[in-house]
Every structure is written in structure tokens, then in C-alpha cells.
Amino acid sequence: MAELVSPEGIDRILADAKASGTPLDGPDGILNQMSKAVIERALGAEMHEHLGYAKHDAAGRGTGNSRNGYSAKTVTTNTGKVQIEVPRDRTGGFEPRIVKKHQRRLGQIDDMILSLYAKGMTTRDIKDHLLEVYGAEASHELISNVTDVVHDEIKTWQNRPLDQVYVIAYIDALVVKIRTNGVVINRPAYIVTGVDVDGFKHVLGVWIGPTEGESKAHWLAVLTEVKNRGVEDVLIVCCDGLTGLPDAIRTVWPKAEVQTCVIHLIRNSMKYVSYSDRKKVAAALKPIYTAVNAEAAEIALEHLRKEWGTKYPGMLAAWDRAWEDFTPFLKYPKEIRKVVYTTNAIESLNFQLRKIMKNRGHFTTEDAAMKLLYLGIRHVTGRYIDGDGHVRAKGERGTGTYGWKAALNHFAVLFGDRLVL
Template identity: 60%
Template sequence: MDQVLSVEAEEHLVEELEQVEGARRVAAILAPEAIDSLLAEAEKAGGGAQELLAAITKAVLERALQVEMADHLGYEKGDPAGVGSPNSRNGSYPKTVVTASGPVRLQVPRDRAGSFEPRIVPKRTKRLGQVDEMILSLYARGMSTRDIRDHLAEVYGAEISPALVSNVTEVVREEIAEWQNRALDAVYPILYIDAIVVKVRESGSVVNKAAHLVIGVDTDGYKQVLGIWIEQKEGSRFWLNVLTSLRNRGLKDALVVCCDGLSGLPEAIGHVWPEAIVQTCVVHLIRTSMRYVAYADRKKIAAALRPIYTAANASAAEAALEALRGTFARSAPGVISAWERSWETFIPFLDFPLELRRVIYTTNAIESMNFQLRKISKTRGHFPDDDAAIKLLYLGIRRIEGRHIDGEGRHVPAGQLRGTGTYGWKRALNDFAIRFPGKLPV
């Protein structure tokens, strides 16, 4: 039976066909022989590939400007149809713009009426959009404004000031505010609450603050960062404000909330989402345990911990903990204490079927994100204020989520970030539906 494409599908298909046709034309114009010839001419003139790219960029932009001018006036240059026209060409003026190929000096056409407004290189624009995106990308990788300036000067020959880099990155302020206040789904089956320590200058000294990230797994199994909150001292009031803001943005219910023994958080969760299960994050608990273990004993301790969090039920887990206590009570008492403190918020995990357990404690994507965010925050050293730290973390998150490839192998378009998927999610979703009847949207 014939299938009828939706309007959106038709537009997407047409766009893809146009891109393919455009690529074919470019390939035909820039055949290997033509490129070799252009490179040979550039080398003969004492330049190289970079100079060739700059020359091509200049030619393309100037040609596009001439086409825009012809469209603005209504006739081509030299066309008799322009005789007697109320407006006409009036020479050109030089303008240097920074591009990915380096600085390019253009001749921008102008008209006698002064009404021509170029679109490809707008007035008062000294950088093309690709350069701004490059600056944001480098900044999101933890490079300082001066490092970015030096990098662009070294690689592209583009001279820009640290202040310009700061101005470019400041553009995301409104984007961050919109992201921090965006509407959320009504239900997230799993929430992960984690923290990254950042150094922030405050009252003339540098202090450690916790940048708390709330990561939600939606009903389709995609993980997304729902927001960032920075606080030096957390407690019940702080967490109540955070969770209330999430609820006000539309998050009416959470089924399982995984956290790491943060002060006041379980009480706040119980107030905002009374029926949510508060679960100590197994990965965090294992990581905390390893802080008390000498490097030579880590494999032994890891092997002894595994029977606890893979136990069939609470009784089996208690037996495994007792075995751990009997073997390592003297050599690693901190490990025993860490598990005893978290026991009441750990054992709910053991009531879940194995498939659901794997989804809850297998947080490779989250650990990977946190590792990258810690890396870029450490690279930057300390921040002048909380907003600067949030800006860098947001750009890092945007870069990490934005490069995700969905199940069909296509890059998720900018502004439509879905985060990363969850392996075995369909089976886990069925388990959630049975364990939490009526909670998931139909």
C-alpha cells in the first residue's frame, strides 16, 4: 500500500535531495585535477593550502555579495535595464572579516541610496558565524579566553582580543536562562542527582562549591540534564528549593531518585514526591568505598563488594556484607562504615528485578559526562563567580548532548537535544509500569 508522507517528511526529503545535489555540484567544480591546479598556483605564488582556502572564501563571499546587490537593485551589473533606475551601484568599500580560513579582506559593494543591507556579511559584523561557534566549542572544552585567542592566531591567523571571546560566550546567557527554566516532562522514571566540585572566587578568596546536576531519564529512556545549581552548603531548604523548581517546571512525579547521601536531600524528596523511592547510587557508593582502600587492595575489595549489590535479596546482601566485615573490618573499616551508613537507602534497590537494576546502576553515560565536566572545570582553575561556572558547565553539557547520534544514525539537530539512550529500556519500562501502576503517562 502506498504511504503518504507528512508535510514535515516531504520537507526533510526535499532538503536532503537539495544537499545531495549541492554536494554533487561542488564535487564537479572542485574535481581533484582542479584542486591540484589551484594548489600548484598557490604554492608558486609562495602560499599554501591556508592561503588557497582564504582566496576561495573571498571569491565566494564577494560573488554572493554581488548577487545580493543585483537582487536588491533588480538588475545585473552592466544590464541596460538599469538605465534610468532610481538607484545604482556606487563602487565598494574594503572590509576584513574573520573566518575559519583566517582573516579575509573583502570588497563590499554599495549603492547610491545607501539602502543595501548585505545578509551574508551583515554590516558591523567582523566575524562569520562559524568563528563564533568555534569560539564556543573551544570554550566548552575548558580553554581560557586567552588560550582561545592564541589558538585562533596560531592556527588561523585571526587576531582577536580576550574581550571579544568573552562577548561571544556571553551570548549564551539568555540561552542558559531559557534552558534552566524550560518545561519538563510530567514524569521521569529515574532521576540522578550528582555534584561536581568547582572553585569559585568569593569575598577575595577561592572556595570550593558543589555544582549539583539533576539528570533525568525520560519515559523514552533518554538521559538529559534538567538543570545546574551551585551551592557551598546544601541542606533541606536548599534541596526543597531545587526540587520545588523542578516541580514548578512540570515535573510532577519521579519514581526512583538516585543520590549520594547529600544532606537534607531524602527529606526534601519525601516532601515533594512522597511516593518516590530514594535510592543510594551504587556507583557512588562503590566510589566512596574505594577512597578508604589502598591501591594494592582495590581488586580484592571490588570483588568482595560485588556479591552485595548483585545479591538476589536483602538477606543475601546482609550475608555478603557480613562476609566483607569479617575479612576487611580491620584493614578497611571505612568501607564497612560507608555501606552501613547507606544501608537503608541501598536495600530498596534489591527489590527490583535484575533488568531494572542494570538500568538504575549502569550509569556509564552519566559517569562519562561527569568525567568530562570535571576535566574542563579543572582545566579552567577557578571561576570569578557562580554564573561563570554555570556558563562553562552548560556549554560542556551542550557539546556532550549535542554530539549524540540517535538510533537512525543521524545527528540530533541543534535545539532538539535528546541526550543519550538507555540500553534495555523497554524491558525496564515494563517493570516500572508493573511496580508503579498508574504513574507512567499512557
């Protein structure tokens, strides 16, 4: 990339700053002065383009419009507050592009507010951060207005068209504290993640559950919404034993295989294990979910029971309760099993969202909770909705699945023409 400013030019600027005692950063620093100079130079070029002639050029005589002084304005940039002079024309028709009328923030300040909010920082935290680092005053209303712009984006994202077939879908839940009818209560937020035929993972949507708990009718409405967005079939749906969910899945996608999520089962059972024993217990669990068949898995479970059952009965009880829904997993070849329970990206997303929710405490409304959940997903996955309503990704297309091609061949054999490539 070509240098926009020569090293010699930079040396002269730094030497002048040193000679005059001007600091590098801060309100009166050289960076702010350079920002001011560049912005004002750009505004002057825009005015030149608007009028069609340069300042003091005789060609402007008799054109009916001319320069008419300046208006003082303070804008916030990534280097801090900058006081600039915005040129005016006599007819009032000049519409600057680099600093639009009524615009008070430049660069990526809005993106920064959204990023800090998505990481779980409160409005007060963001306000203090902007004041400390950039010397910028940001009111509660400003931060709310910046973050509220995603409401329309959320609607577009939550209603966007989806693929015709997802090979695997994971349904997970996290707890969100929302003030409801004057009382802060725990509400479930369900995240549905789909793995497409290329092995890439996508968050299909988020639904905050009702206060009265789940039911078949509730899940039927959610999954029907997903189907109406284009999902005609899901080969395997991994979930926990949520009330009414398995029946709703089979109603919406009759051929889908409902499978207890192995990752959830392992995670839930490990809650009963002390930190000092976790590595040993995890090693003892592996022969269960990697067994060649249900009989071998049952033998491994009995070994686990003999070794750890007395010390951790709660862990064994978790496996006993889920056993009937777990064993269908063992009919899959190892290539499919591996991609079904290798869900690091999904676990990472859910972990980070739980951390964000915990940092924020409770929410005053369901919309406020949804806003943070969406911004958190957007931040973690790098996907966002552009102005045309299309899903875009910053950088890579998405998170792939290791060993996907080998698994895809087995999916093709087991599920035949249901796998639409």
C-alpha cells in the same frame, strides 16, 4: 552528493598555485584567495538582487539607485583572515546577508570559541589558539562577548517545561571554586538528571548551592522549581545523603522512593582502595549489589569485611554508613536494578564536567561558573536551545538506557498507573 567543482578545475587551481609558488594555506594561501573570491562573488550576486539589474546593464538607468564602489573589510574565516571588498549602493540601502554590516567573523568561528570554552580552555588559551591556527586576533572582550550570548539561553534552558513523569532522577554534586565576598571558596553545583519513560536521559537543571550549606528549605525550593516546570511525579530518586534532601523529596513527591545511589556508593568506597587492588575489590563488591535480597547482601558484605576489612577499613565504613539506605535497592527485580545502577552516560557527563572545572581553576562570579557548566553540558550532550526556545539535539535524540524495555515492564507492574506513557 554532486561535485561543486570538477576534479579538472581543482587540478588547474593547484597547478596555477604551484607554478606561482602560492602556498595552500596561510594568509596569502590559495584557500584564502578562494574564500575571498567566493565571498566577493556572493556579495556581487546579492547587490544584483538588491538593485534588480546586473553591473553595466542599461536597464539600471533612471532607477534612482546604482552601484557606488566598494568598502574594504577584513573578516575572519575558518581558513584565516581574508580582506574583501564589499559593494555599496548610492542610497545606502544595501544590506548584505553573507557578510552583514559590522560582522567580522564568518563560518563557525563563534561556534569554535564556544566549543573551546566548553572544553575548559581559558580565554588566554582560546586567544592563543585562534592566533596560532588562524592568524586571527581575538581580544578578551571578544571572547567574553561570544560566550556571554548563552546567558539568555541558560535562562531558557533552566526554565524550560519538563515531562510529567520521570522514572528515575539522579542528583549529583561537583565542587566549583567561586570567589565569594573576596575569598575563593568551594561551592557545590548540583546536577539533576532524569530518565524519561522511553529510557532517555536528560539534564533537568543545574543549581549552585549556597555558601552556608544545604538545608531542607534549600532543597525544597530547588525541587519545587522542578515540579513547577511540569514534573508531577518521580518514581525513584537516587542521591547521596545530602542534608535535608530526602525530606524535601518526600515533601514535593510524596510517593517517590528515595534510594542511595549505588554508583556513588561504589565510587565513594573505592576511593579508599589502592589502584593495584581495585579490580579485585570491585569483583568482591559485585555480590553485594547483585544479591537476591538483603540477607544475601549482608553475607556478601561480611565476606568483603573478612577479605579486605583490615587493609581498607575506610571502604567498609562507607558501606556500613550507607547500609540502611542501600538495602531498599535490593527489593527491585534485576531488570530494574540494572538500569538504576547502569548510569555510564551520567557518570561520563559528571566526569567530563569535573575535568572542565579543574582546568579552569576558580571563577570570579557564580554566573561565570554557571556559564561554563551549561556550555559543558551542551557540548557533552549535544543538546542546545534554538531561537524559539526549544531543546534540539545534534544528531541522535539522546542517550538511551540498555535493557530499558525489560525494566519498563517491571516498572509498570510495580508502580501501576503512576507510569504515564
